[in-house]
Amino acid sequence: MFAYAVRRLGLGLLVVLAVTIVLFGVMQLMPGDPIRLIADPSRIPAHKIEQLREQWGLNRPPHVQYLYWLGNLLRGDFGHSIVSGQRVSVLIMARLPYTLMLALTSLFLHYLIAVPLGLLAAVRANSRLDRCIVLVTTALRTVPAFWLGIILMMTFGVRLGWLPISGFFGLSSIVLPVATLTLPSLGGTVRLTRSEVLETIREPYVLTAYAKGLRERAVTLRHVLRNALIPVTVMFFLSLPWVVGGSVIIENVFAWPGMGRLLWNSITNQDLPVVQGIIVIIAVLTVISNTLGDILSGLLDPRIRIELEEVRA
Amino acid sequence: MSGGQPATTTTAPRVAAKPRSVMRLVLRHGQLIAGLLMFLVVLGVAATVDSLAPRPFDEMDIPNRLMEPGPGRLLGTDHYGRDVLSRVLYGSRIALRVGLIVVTIETLLGVTLGLLAGYYGGWVDKVISFVTDMTWALPPIVLALAIVTALGPSLDNVIIAIALVSWAGYARLIRSKTQSLKNVPFVEAARALGESDLSIMFRYILPNTFSLIIVLATLSLPAAILSTTALSFLGLGSQPPAPDWGVILSEGLTFVGSAPWISVFPGLAIVWTALGFNLMGEGLRDILDPRMKA
Numbered sequence: 149m150f151a152y153a154v155r156r157l158g159l160g161l162l163v164v165l166a167v168t169i170v171l172f173g174v175m176q177l178m179p180g181d182p183i184r185l186i187a188d189p190s191r192i193p194a195h196k197i198e199q200l201r202e203q204w205g206l207n208r209p210p211h212v213q214y215l216y217w218l219g220n221l222l223r224g225d226f227g228h229s230i231v232s233g234q235r236v237s238v239l240i241m242a243r244l245p246y247t248l249m250l251a252l253t254s255l256f257l258h259y260l261i262a263v264p265l266g267l268l269a270a271v272r273a274n275s276r277l278d279r280c281i282v283l284v285t286t287a288l289r290t291v292p293a294f295w296l297g298i299i300l301m302m303t304f305g306v307r308l309g310w311l312p313i314s315g316f317f318g319l320s321s322i323v324l325p326v327a328t329l330t331l332p333s334l335g336g337t338v339r340l341t342r343s344e345v346l347e348t349i350r351e352p353y354v355l356t357a358y359a360k361g362l363r364e365r366a367v368t369l370r371h372v373l374r375n376a377l378i379p380v381t382v383m384f385f386l387s388l389p390w391v392v393g394g395s396v397i398i399e400n401v402f403a404w405p406g407m408g409r410l411l412w413n414s415i416t417n418q419d420l421p422v423v424q425g426i427i428v429i430i431a432v433l434t435v436i437s438n439t440l441g442d443i444l445s446g447l448l449d450p451r452i453r454i455e456l457e458e459v460r461a
Numbered sequence: 462m463s464g465g466q467p468a469t470t471t472t473a474p475r476v477a478a479k480p481r482s483v484m485r486l487v488l489r490h491g492q493l494i495a496g497l498l499m500f501l502v503v504l505g506v507a508a509t510v511d512s513l514a515p516r517p518f519d520e521m522d523i524p525n526r527l528m529e530p531g532p533g534r535l536l537g538t539d540h541y542g543r544d545v546l547s548r549v550l551y552g553s554r555i556a557l558r559v560g561l562i563v564v565t566i567e568t569l570l571g572v573t574l575g576l577l578a579g580y581y582g583g584w585v586d587k588v589i590s591f592v593t594d595m596t597w598a599l600p601p602i603v604l605a606l607a608i609v610t611a612l613g614p615s616l617d618n619v620i621i622a623i624a625l626v627s628w629a630g631y632a633r634l635i636r637s638k639t640q641s642l643k644n645v646p647f648v649e650a651a652r653a654l655g656e657s658d659l660s661i662m663f664r665y666i667l668p669n670t671f672s673l674i675i676v677l678a679t680l681s682l683p684a685a686i687l688s689t690t691a692l693s694f695l696g697l698g699s700q701p702p703a704p705d706w707g708v709i710l711s712e713g714l715t716f717v718g719s720a721p722w723i724s725v726f727p728g729l730a731i732v733w734t735a736l737g738f739n740l741m742g743e744g745l746r747d748i749l750d751p752r753m754k755a
Contacts, residue, residue: 163595174611286743290735292687294694295710295728298717302725306718313717393600397691401714411603412695415610423610430603438598 153443160435167431168221171424172214226425231417236425240407244429246316247399247406251391253322254329255384262334263380266341267373273346282342285335293394297328297401314403325402329394333387340383344376351375378448385441389434493744499737507553514547518704527720537722539712543702549726551704556686556734559620563685564678566624571631572674576662578632579639589632596629602688609697616689616705619698623688631677635670642666672749679742683735690731706731 201207205216220227226236262285269281301324305313312321348354349372357367396408403409407426414422506513515535522542530537536546578589596604601623608622642648643666651665692698693707701708706727713724 159594162591163598166591166595167599171607174607177611286739287732287736290683290687290732290739292690292694292710292728292731292735294691294707295724295731298710298714298724299728302717302721306721389598389600393602396602396606397695400695411606415606416696418610420610423607427599427603427607431599434598434600 152446153439156439156442160439164428164431164435168218168428169214171427172210172217175420175424176210221428226428227421229414229419229422231414231419231422236421239410239422240425240429243405243407243410246404247392247395247408250322250325250329250395250399250404250406251388254326254395255388255391257326258330258333258337259380259384261330262337263341263377265334266338266380267345267368267376269338270342270345270349270376271368273342278342281338285338288332289335291332293328293332294397294401296331297324297398300324300328301402314401316405321402321404325395325398325404328401329391329398333391333394336387337380337383341376341380344379345372348372348376378445381448382441382445385437385444388437389430392430392433490744490747492740493748496737496740496742496744499733500741503553503557503734503737506550507557510550510554514544514550516544516547518548518551519543519702520547527716529720530722536726537720539709539720539723540716545709545723545726548704548709549706549730552706552709552727552730553734555616555699555703555705556690556731559616559689560682560686560738562620563624563627563689564682566620567628567681567685568631568674568678570624571628572635572667572670574628575632575635576639576667579636580643580658580662580666582640586636590636593629593632593636596626597633599626601626602691605688605692606697609692614697614700616693616699616703619689619692623685623692627681627685627688630681631674634673634677638670638673639666642669676742676746676749679738679745682742683738686731686738687735 198207205213208216217227224237226240228235229239232239265281265285269278272278301313304311304324311323313324315321354367354371357371362371392407395404395406396411398404399406399408400412407429411423411426413419414426520543522538522544524542525534525538526540526542528534528538528542530545534544534546536544536549539545539548574589574593578586578593604626605619605622608625609618612618612621639662643661648661648665651661656665689698690705690707690710693705694711695707696711699705699708701712709727710724713720713727716723
């Protein structure tokens, strides 16, 4: 198990490394001379430009530049914003908590709603209630989050005036963005929970539990749900990066001061160091949560653990 | 989740269904029919929009700006006095075109890579699987944003970006399907007859994955439309005055308090289109591949 965890982590690091290479490649492929971002060659004499090139290492071959950049990344130095001149790490760290607040609240709420709904749908499989739950959550999946956000904003912010429309002014500001982020994504987890519960119900040990004379409730909660929730728990970690990705759009609808809004601002300003920094951070977050999810699935389910060890052997 | 499971069951030989039972099957799947009808409406609108729309999508009418929905202007007008109904109707063309292109590119990429990885195994599989995992590992919208940053904002670049980040799902499923198909007797027979690897892959294995590909394509089309409109909404895709649903929505955001109709209707159009494809895809999945059913 330990060896497996180490291997997963190694693979994750490799993915992050590959992401940095792709990002650096993208930067190299961009049209235009990067020196223009620092100085305007038409106003500054050529020898000064050369000096600047020397100073910023822009005259070195690309792979050397990449290694310098990577080395700086590893030391937590993401460079400086071209627009504001501030350190990228400072900019990101100021925004990251807001994004995590949004993503984590939404994720917890998501499971609080989706798991009971999925269980209910499975216990009453093929009933009208079941179809209703599946249909509504599936339909919600096709709702574009940015549109849902605008509709909620119109209803609860403008018409009813109950909640702030945008920005961050205390706890009430988080309600609309979290609702917007949570509602469309319910469908997947509801279905996963439902199908896992339905699969678990057919297991012999569930029959045994019934045969022992346990009540329906006890069987469902203690025997079925506990096992059915393993993949659902793993999905929790696997979906964290998706929620962070989704918040990029939501943050722009609600002018939420998070990383997603910073990313969008930086893209429209062509502020490359910030864009790169944010994407590297998201890649690292993704790899961490994916690895945690994989390791957790092995810990929770001995059957998976055995399978993994067989694969390794 | 079905893709992750080891494929222990070999695919049963396809039994040709009797026409009557197919009919009954379709009738039982109201979902598929509803989805198909919704899709046909969008297709019909896109095909006839030039005669259907009351006005050109970019005709300005400043005196009648921000008019409420009513007779004459069924869905109201926007801040330039443009007819919202006409803009939303014209948007169907962009949505279908974009969805189709994205799905075509990602199918070609994903299926080819999945076939190669599943058929050859070994280092080919290792390399392809690593690239797949890497693409899979990042939230697609973030990866797409990075690509658009490099290429510059435009609808074509958004199409490229979304297609480049969303083929991984195909590759994974086709890979595992190929792995389970490559040792099935008819493939071994083909090999014994001296068929080349390419011929086995494309003439023997590929046709057996068609039902899977059809379902995947139908289900990923709405996702493609949602992501491209999202990027257009952010101002990185279609540029105004294009009647892209995402563009109309983002223009409407400014007038969310005074003229909510500008943003309500393009959103409804997106939901209608995406829901139609989803219902259709799920209906098809139930018929073509019952084992994929949740």
